[in-house]
Amino acid sequence: MIxxxxxxxxxxxxxxxxxxxxxxxxxxxxxxxxxxxLNSQTLPQISTTLIDGTEFSTNNYHDKPILIHIWAxxxxxxxxxxxNIEKISKHFNVITFAVKSGNNAEINNYLKQHDLHFKTxxxxxxxxxxxxxxxxxxxxxxxxxxxxxxxxxxxxxxxLMLYLKMLWVSI
Numbered sequence: 001m002i003x004x005x006x007x008x009x010x011x012x013x014x015x016x017x018x019x020x021x022x023x024x025x026x027x028x029x030x031x032x033x034x035x036x037x038l039n040s041q042t043l044p045q046i047s048t049t050l051i052d053g054t055e056f057s058t059n060n061y062h063d064k065p066i067l068i069h070i071w072a073x074x075x076x077x078x079x080x081x082x083x084n085i086e087k088i089s090k091h092f093n094v095i096t097f098a099v100k101s102g103n104n105a106e107i108n109n110y111l112k113q114h115d116l117h118f119k120t121x122x123x124x125x126x127x128x129x130x131x132x133x134x135x136x137x138x139x140x141x142x143x144x145x146x147x148x149x150x151x152x153x154x155x156x157x158x159x160l161m162l163y164l165k166m167l168w169v170s171i
Contacts, residue, residue, distance in 0.1 A: 043068070043147035044131055051104040051120050056095060058147070065169040066093040067162070068141040069118075070129050073101040073110045075137040077156050082116055084159040085140075089118035092166045097123040099137065144169045 043066065047057040058066070069085050071078035088094055096118050098107045104122050111120065123129055132141070142151040142165050151165045 041149050043143045051107050051122050061093055063145045064093055065145050066143050069096040070134050071138040072099045078138045081138050081156050086116050087159050088162045094118050096120045097128045099123045099126055099129045
């Protein structure tokens with residue numbers, strides 16, 4: 001006899017796995033097609049103040065790989081990915097741009113509420129997002145020690161993939 005309970009669980013599990021695989025494939029295809037539109041082959045010179053008041057310059061990262069992450073507090077995918085960026089920032093050079101997310105106090109409050117400590121620039125007027133030609137959030141760029149773009153990703157990226165990509169550019 002066929003156990004209906006077991007059959008239903010297997011069919012539901014199969015549907016869930018199939019759906020997750022399709023979402024993964026679609027996300028990667030979208031990222032692939034959006035990447036050529038990004039203006040980011042060489043890391044632009046950026047000198048500005050972080051929301052914590054410290055100065056930031058890409059010149060300080062000469063001969064070091066860097067991950068640039070462009071996100072927004074109102075973006076649901078960004079919220080899901082934020083802990084991944086936090087974990088990576090503990091091991092690699094990471095700078096983030098909070099786009100159209102309010103003033104420095106509002107962004108600081110958001111970061112504190114979510115226990116995030118990565119370096120953040122307030123891009124309230126989308127200046128930096130426009131420089132990189134970013135139109136979807138989150139978008140992540142990984143540059144090698146020569147500040148040449150090696151990887152770009154539009155949408156969610158797992159901690160493992162970010163970590164492996166950063167290891168790759170660090171070699």
